[in-house]
Amino acid sequence: MTKFNDTILKAFRGEETDYTPVWYMRQAGRSQKEYRELKEKYSLFEITHQPELCAYVTRLPVEMYDVDAAVLYKDIMSPLPAIGVDVEIKSGVGPVIDKPITSLRDVEKLGSIDPESDVPYVLDTIRLLTQEQLNVPLIGFSGAPFTLASYMIEGGPSKNYHKTKALMYSDHKAWFTLMDKLADMTITYVEAQVKAGAQAIQIFDSWVGALNVADYRTFIKPVMNRIFSALRDYNVPLIIFGVGASHLINEWNDLPVDVIGLDWRMSIAEARQLDVTKALQGNLDPAFLMSDWEVVEEKTKQIIDEGKAHPSHIFNLGHGVTPEISPERLKKLTAFIHEYSKR
């Protein structure tokens, strides 16, 4: 067994490292041939319910790409059935919820999660990976209340979140009760992942960029403060990530997080000009990986150079790996990042 490589944990904590560590959102699923063959037989939930199989899928990209962290193979929807939300992941569509939340009554029906009895397979997978199989840290994760609520209210992926925002603006009791229930679920669910062995946590608020700063401060920021303040007790690096949320970066810099994950809309240099002090993660647009290698190399060098100007930077894409990106490309990119970023 090769020596455990904790470089990425040092970068998450804002320390300077010998090279720029890298992992990719959605690295575990997607385009590996071995994974595609598995997906012919099993759904995402069926894989996650089998710890040995789920650990194998989680390890695939680590062994194939030599990335500096593993991310647990599951979805941000995974804990929702435990609180009474009937969600299905439709291939090529995404999460689908047949009975969306429409009122306070629906919110009050939601229960709470007991990870050891509701999602024992998630915790067993984490134990398997961190006690026996990985020589890089394992990243656990949860969706954030706004992003989870957007699926629960819209009934699936959305472009404009009109129903979500309408409920948020018009029914404050329903909204804040839902936020509190989802915050309680997130804290309990993340605590169990850390106790099982996850060494860093990412909170995905993918769609909160749909809100302006004022509404973020009113309807979201207090609950995010509560979540991250509670998670600090578990003493693992905490990452917040969202898409199209650059206008919220100074709000995120106020939160008790260690790392801010950027998409491609704001450069690392621009974030630093806004006095963002947290470690930064990102932020290559996945679309680059479909273009000529010379273009990828040039953009990657720019991101690494900007990241090196301040401690510290973790390389990632600006959003999850897309299905058409080839494993060969990700392997080549990872090797290039490790080589080019050496101090």
Ligand SMILES: O=C(O)CCc1c2[nH]c(c1CC(=O)O)Cc1[nH]c(c(CC(=O)O)c1CCC(=O)O)Cc1[nH]c(c(CC(=O)O)c1CCC(=O)O)Cc1[nH]c(c(CCC(=O)O)c1CC(=O)O)C2
């Ligand atoms: O099609 C299938 O059968 C399953 C597809 C699949 C899903 N989650 C998945 C997988 C495994 C895989 O990538 O193959 C599995 C999945 N989803 C996620 C992770 C964690 C990570 O990103 O590393 C992971 C596991 C880790 C990994 O695959 O590397 C997290 C996730 N699910 C979701 C989101 C919201 C978002 O997209 O930003 C996000 C966060 C941002 C991200 O994409 O990285 C919600 C979700 N889950 C899913 C989708 C369907 C669209 C799509 O496939 O991109 C979508 C997106 C949407 O349309 O709203 C289904």
